[in-house]
């Protein structure tokens with residue numbers, strides 16, 4: 078799998094110290110908000126630049142089950158994490174035959190549920206549609222589907238996802254709209270639009286189709302930057318927080334963990350975040366208790382996406 082490449086040679090190696098011998102920044106789990114489950118890496122399509130390299134054949138992370146979700150929900154309660162939300166990502170979560178059961182297991186325990194999906198054929202199967210309608214009736218307002226719409230223009234979306242993908246996703250979104258299911262959107266910023274241009278474009282797209290999604294709320298229209306590991310990034314030291322005026326509490330691993338099941342492994346594993354599914358040093362243990370430990374920001378993604386966000390704290 079992908080890992081640090083030549084631009085960052087010598088960096089991001091020792092969890093405690095940077096290449097320059099400075100103390101590496103760490104993040105504590107200060108405010109757990111979301112427990113993520115990766116439902117499995119299989120996907121019905123193969124997008125360009127899928128950060129988790131999903132495809133119809135990648136089963137590096139295998140399907141988790143509703144019983145496994147229940148076990149972690151029990152742990153959540155034992156550990157009193159107080160999370161608000163349980164979220165599911167893939168791959169395409171609706172490829173997993175137990176997706177509806179997993180969502181129900183979480184909703185029954187009082188959590189809000191977020192499912193990331195491309196809203197294509199796996200979600201549009203009759204049994205899944207019936208399951209979604211039932212969940213929405215049983216737990217009104219508690220279930221959100223976040224749809225991947227890479228760009229509001231069909232031609233640009235299809236560049237990433239293949240010809241015809243936009244129309245299929247649009248059909249899925251219309252079905253969700255007509256059945257009163259709550260939607261959010263995940264877009265990408267690969268094409269050089271400014272944030273304002275992107276949000277304006279999504280607003281027009283939603284208005285055209287009557288989608289009740291707020292283009293200007295970053296939680297409802299989430300815009301992701303590209304993850305290019307060939308770019309050189311500085312390492313994050315304990316001094317960076319002060320230099321950037323940023324708190325470790327603003328970074329995802331202060332508020333989330335992700336549960337995965339690796340192919341061939343008997344036990345599930347808990348990772349620091351959703352962004353580094355294959356990096357072994359971000360696997361914190363098998364239980365939520367083990368996953369409460371601090372995370373060393375020892376990967377270019379930590380620097381580029383989470384801490385710097387385009388800024389620089391190197392001297």
Ligand code: SF4
Nearest residue numbers: 120123124127131168
């Ligand atoms: S739909 Fe999502 S998970 Fe599937 S290949 Fe595309 S980006 Fe990856």
Ligand code: SF4
Nearest residue numbers: 329330350378379383
């Ligand atoms: S990429 Fe690094 S800093 Fe960002 S959430 Fe994951 S572990 Fe934390």
